[in-house]
Amino acid sequence: MKFNIKVALIIAIFTSCMLLFITAILLYKGHEHLMMLHITDSEELIHHFDLALRETALWSIGLLIIVILISSLLIAKALTRPIQELNHFALRLVRGDRNLNISYTINDPIGQLGHSLIKLDETLSSYEWRRKEMTQDLAHEIRNPLASIKSYLSAFEDGVWEATPDRLQACVEEIDRLIILVGELDTLNDINNPTFKIIMKEHPIASLIEKSIIALASELLEKDIHVKLDLDKTIYAKVDALRLNQILHNIIKNSMYHVQKEGTIFIKLLKNNGSYTIIVHDNGIGMDEETSQKIFLRNYRAKNRYTGSGIGMTITKKLVEAHGGNISVKSEKDIGTTFYIQMPIST
Missing domain, CATH: 3.30.565.10 (Histidine kinase-like ATPase, C-terminal domain)
Incomplete structure (x- = not known):
């Protein structure tokens, strides 16, 4: 059963119960006060009065129940619309959609939840942008020293160059450069993190x-x-x-x-x-x-x-x-x- 239907049923059942309870009290009290009157041929009068009360109550209850059901559906739809919108927003976030908007901007608990989801969207977008940037940095920065090391090793393997201490040292320097590079990228990633703080x-x-x-x-x-x-x-x-x-x-x-x-x-x-x-x-x-x-x-x-x-x-x-x-x-x-x-x- 859909959520808005459940909410409508809860509202309708509650209001219908209250209506029946109030109607029963009215019927009882109306009959009680009529019995207190000393009227000739009171039995027939009381019978017709009770009958009129019951018919009036039944028609009123029937019409009110219809009104309650319709209004409950409308109220439930109005209440659940922002919740459904937030649920749809969250599902789109899970699918990977970013930079989304929420039309419900009322400053209530639901609106505050929507604001939190927008902040989450912004944070996820920031993280994904940094991840892509970090990947590009790694590809861009690591490519050159790796290419140098590969060229040295290929030359050694093919016998074009002899593995002299100077050439081996050049390979070591490229490896050291890679180590420094990874450290710098790690530092840059920390700095770009929203939780980054300096200790003053x-x-x-x-x-x-x-x-x-x-x-x-x-x-x-x-x-x-x-x-x-x-x-x-x-x-x-x-x-x-x-x-x-x-x-x-x-x-x-x-x-x-x-x-x-x-x-x-x-x-x-x-x-x-x-x-x-x-x-x-x-x-x-x-x-x-x-x-x-x-x-x-x-x-x-x-x-x-x-x-x-x-x-x-x-x-x-x-x-x-x-x-x-x-x-x-x-x-x-x-x-x-x-x-x-x-x-x-x-x-």
Whole structure:
């Protein structure tokens, strides 16, 4: 039996029972009060009066039951229409339909349920979009190192190349690149998750910058890159220390890729009104205007010797924005690049 029919029957049975109960009381009380009257030939009068009451009651009950049944069906249909609409909405979600609308917008429990289903639709759409994006990222990013490794192994197998330590090391480097790549994609997926949160605690910003430099000291020494610091050590701010280190690591690594041997990276920390700015400047080969505008886009790579994954700077931008800050870049070819990170002292 359909749900709206069940609701109509429940309403009809309840109202009919109430109607019969009230009619019985009226008949009883009408007869009782008539008996209290001392009327000559009262027996015949009472008989006709009772008969009139019964006929009136029967006709009234019959007509009212018809009205009750019709009105119950209409009421049940009106009550169950939004429920059926929500059920249809939920079934479409299960089938994979997205970006749906609900016409029932009244602010009652049913309307609130509809609003929750719309939010669920938006969340599912977001998850599916991220899943597709993640799949595209994986296909795009993993293809190149895998192709390189395959070409090396094919050359070894066919005897075109001899498996020298240098060539084997090249394969290992491609594998390391894959490992780093998967880690970056995993981080990007976490950042895009609606439940992603950063853990904010008060830290001395200058100390965090120095720790980031120390973590990259061996690579900086190997490339003979000089680092100059001008840090305001009085600045304390609420940040996620792990994520700020990741931000600085990505920017400094970007500078290292562009700086020639014996180049310089200059890092400055200064305080503004209610915020602080970290400036990272290098005297490397710089970037053209297109690269400066697109460096924070997913999978974008400049046409130079930079060999990154194309998502490191995207991660950097998202992490800065998660702190309530913003990041920008200015660069000139063959002169250098400057990154500006501005973040609030407290959030």
